[in-house]
Amino acid sequence: MIEVRGVTKKFGKTVSLDNVSIDFKKDDAVALMGANGAGKTTLIRLILGYYHPNAGTISINGMDPVKERVDILKHVSFVPQLPPPIKLSLDELIQYICSSSGVKKERIFHYANEMELDLKPNLGKSFFKLSGGMKQKLLIAISLAKESEIMIYDEPTANLDPKARDNFYRLLKEHEENKIALFVTHRLDEIKEIVNRQIYMDLGTIVSDECV
C-alpha cells in the first residue's frame, strides 16, 4: 500500500506538488492524468524515493522510500517515459537487473518474446543503439519479469506501434491482479480497459479522483 500524506515538493520557488494526500491500495490500476507540469512525474519520483519531500510523508508498505529505498525497490517496477541512453550492452543491462533484483534471465527473455522482441541477436548491442520501440519493449519486459507488487509506467507506450501496444495491454491485464499499477498518461482511451481509477492533477494538486 502506498500512503501519501500532505506532501509538498518545491524546486526553488516553484511548487511542483502542493500538499497532496492520496492512497493507492492493492488492485488499484490508476490512470494518472493532467497537463504538463501538473505534478504527475514529481509524484512518481517521490514514490520511487528520488526526491526528498519538503513537507509531508510517503510510506510504502510502512516504509520510507528515501530511507528504505532498497527494500522498497525490490517490490517496484518502473518504466520511464523515454528510454535512457544506457551505454551498456543488453547482456550487461540484463546482468545488472538479474544480479541486483534477483530477476531470472529466462523471465526477461520470456516477456521480451511476448512483446515480439527477439533479444538473442541483439545481446551484444548497446542499449542506446536499439530503436525507440525496441528499447521500450525491453524495459516493459524487464518490468514484467520483475513481478513486482507495484508497477509504475510513465507514458510507456509512447514509442510503441499498435501491435506492441496491444501486447503490452494484454500482458498487463494478465498481471495486474493483487498489484498496484500506476500509469502516467495523456491517452485515457488507450488504457481505460485496464484501469479502475482515474486521477486528474493540475498545478501540483489532485483535482479529481474517481473509480471507474
Added chain:
Amino acid sequence: MKNLLLIAYLDLKESIRARWFIIYSLVFGGLIALFFIAGITESQVMGFSGLSRLLLMYIQVTIIILPIFILITTVRSISGDRDSHILEYMLSFPISLSQYYWGKVFGRFITVFLPVFMAMAIAIVYGISKGAAVPWSIFLLYTGLLFSLSSVFLGIAFFISSVVKSSEMALGISFFVWIFLLAFIDIALISLMLQNRMSEELIISLALINPMEIFRVAAISLFDPELTVMGPVAFYILDTVSQSVFVLFSIAYPMLLGIVFAFFGYSIFRKRDLV
C-alpha cells in the same frame, strides 16, 4: 559488496568501450612511444639519462595532463547520468546509493589509473629488452605518485559530479579547478610572493596543500636537490623536510584528500534529490 563490484565491473566495461578511454590510453601510451622514438633514453640532460630521463619526462607531462583528463572524463559520471535520465532508471532497481556511488568510484579509478601505469610499465619492459638499467626506485615512487594523483583528482571529480546538477557546469568547474591548481605551482607562487610581498611560510603552505605541486616536487625529489630545474619552492621544501618524509607525505596526503572529497561527494549525493 556484490552489487558494488557489479557496478564497478559494468562501469569499467562501459568506459573501456568509450572513445575517451581509447584517446586517453593512446595519449599516455603514445607519449612513451614518442619519447623512445625521439631518443630520450639515449640523451643526457642535467644529469638524467636512460630510463630515468624518460620516466622524468613522462611524469612531468603527466602532472599537466593527467588531472584534466581525469576531471573531464569522470566529472560527468554522476551528473551526466542524471542529465540523461540514466540514473533515474538504473536506481529504480534495489541498489543502494552507496553501492552505486562507490562502485562507480572503484570502476572509474581502475579506468584512469591503469593506462598511465601500463604506459610506464611498458616503458620499463621495453627498456629491459634494450638492455637499459631500470631505475626501480623511481619506478616505484612514480607508481605511488600516479596512484595518489589519480585518487585525489578522482575524488574531486566525484565531488563536483555530486554537487553540480548539470554536466556542462561540472565540466566548467573542472577546468577552473585544474587551472587554479596549475597556477599555484612553484614559479607562479614565487611571482605571487614577490608581487604581493607574501611571507615565505604562506607560499610554502600554499604549495604543500596543492596536490599538483606536491606531485611535482616528489617526482624530482630522488634527484639532486641542488638542481635548478626544481624551482625555488621545491628546493625550499626538500631543503627543510627530509626526503623520505616528504615522499610519504606526497603519497599519503593526496590519497587522503581524494578520499575526503569522495566522501563529501557521497554525502551530498545521498542527501540531495537524485534526479
